[in-house]
Amino acid sequence: MHELGIAASILDSVQAETDRRPGSHISKVGVRIGELAGVDSDALQFGFECLVKDTSFEPLELDIEAVPRMQRCPCGNEFRMTDYDPRCPACGEFMTQCVSGDQLEITYMEVEE
């Protein structure tokens, strides 16, 4: 779906970083994707490889870190949400709040000088 556009946005950032460091080559870019981000990792990896192939970006690896969804309970407990169960494992409260899991971020790049 929109993973190709997201792959292109990642490459824009790689290009910007390369422009800032003349003579260097970026060989790896790390991204963090939350399970609520609505991005399929396999489709992103596939789209990324298609865009990189036969360009000056090669060799360039995409490292995807999957981030789970975290909920916070009014009791203070933070827990990983599994099987769509928002109930707090500590106190059973249902009205817990999502505090993490929609990340779609670039975290690092590896540069060959």
Next chain:
Amino acid sequence: MSRIEIEKKVLNENQVLAEHLRERFRAHAVCCINLISAPGSGKTLLLERTLERLAPGTRVAVLTGDLQTENDANRLARFGFPVKQIITGGTCHLDAKMIGKHLEGWDLDELDLLIVENVGNLVCPSSYDLGEDCKIVLLSTTEGEDKPLKYPSIFAKSALMLLTKIDLLPYVPFNAELARENARRVNPQIEIIDVSSTTGEGLERWMKWLRTEQSNKAGARLQAEA
């Protein structure tokens, strides 16, 4: 080889534009809502029912997105409010840049409410912030009641779920209570209103919700100015 730490959003360009739009909406006291659903859940018909129920003199404008055709804009323009069609030409979602571009020519001081009808799609629109005050997701009784679990992202990010086509409940094998329960499992805070754009059931509740959302926005602005 060296490693450089970078902490930035992948869709940074969209995010910057969206924040810029949000700031503009705030400065002009425009309440912006983003309607999202699968194709055929009844976004356009709900909008027609909404526009015809708005009090005369309500300052509202509509941006409606589709891959092709001006059909929706033509349907909505007959209510006399400003409407623009955004034709994405194949792109499966609206982004902040498209919104900014199509706002050109409209004076935000002349508006209180901006309704964005996103492209029919439950996946991609959830990743693109349009600077809106809230996302509203529609789920119709002719779909599966497990859709909130299959497409959790948009249900998790929406303030309100409109359960549409409830007049069809006697004729379809749709378990409305299970659908509501699934939406609340994905997002315990989500509000839910049952509506039928055909019979009009629930539309008054929806209109009231919209008025409250608008006055919350106006109230927040007055507070910021005080």
